Amino acid sequence: MSNIIECRSLCFSYYEGENKTTVLDNLNFEVKPGEKVAIIGQSGCGKSTLLNLIAGLDKSSTGDVLINNSNIAKLNEKDRTELRSKNLGFVYQFHHLLNDFSSLYNVSLPLLIKGIDKRKAVKLAEDILKKVGLEKRLKHKPSQLSGGERQRVAIARAMISEPACLLADEPTGNLDANNAKDVLDLIVELNDSKRTALLIVTHDLSIANMMDRKLELSNQRLIEV
Secondary structure: OOOOEEEEEEEEEEEEOOEEEEEEEEEEEEEOOOOEEEEEOOOOOOHHHHHHHHHOOOOOOEEEEEEOOEEHHHOOHHHHHHHHHHHEEEEOOOOOOOOOOOHHHHHHHHHHHOOOOHHHHHHHHHHHHHHOOOOOOOOOOHHHOOHHHHHHHHHHHHHOOOOOEEEEEOOOOOOOHHHHHHHHHHHHHHHHHHOOEEEEEOOOHHHHOOOOEEEEEEOOEEEEO
């Protein structure tokens, strides 16, 4: 079975003047279809940088990232964007919703960008918003929603295209304990039902312990814990 994500000898460094800072050094790991993997580590250790490299939003210094066997470094920007759109969904600590538009429009937007018929896109958005418990919030804008509801909209938007893997960067970091549990349970439920892989960055060990595997990023290296 092919890996959804594979990192090979991945390194990332940056310079400030002549001073070199190494953030990630020779990382090797994979995420299999349907697998749930947590990356833990102290703040500032490079967890979010790793997700950005996997998504092709940043460029590695050396090494390779493969998404469904495609090496993102060897793709042009158009093909990289297409690969990302087809295979990856994103949920962040901050929801990044469009503030001037409704929940329904925010969730349907990824499908509209792909050229899917508006009526079909809206119907699919309605269906997934119902799955996340927001059937009565379809026309509400982000400012009219609670923090937990906004994050549910963000999850629905990430999952509507049925990505092969969901990348989640501290998705419960801005929520209280009750909302955090509800949002995490929802992510896991949606991933299990769709057999979508999950790669989640978190500082919360209780969240990490719900995953199939835990990887700790420490001293620029990844170790399985």
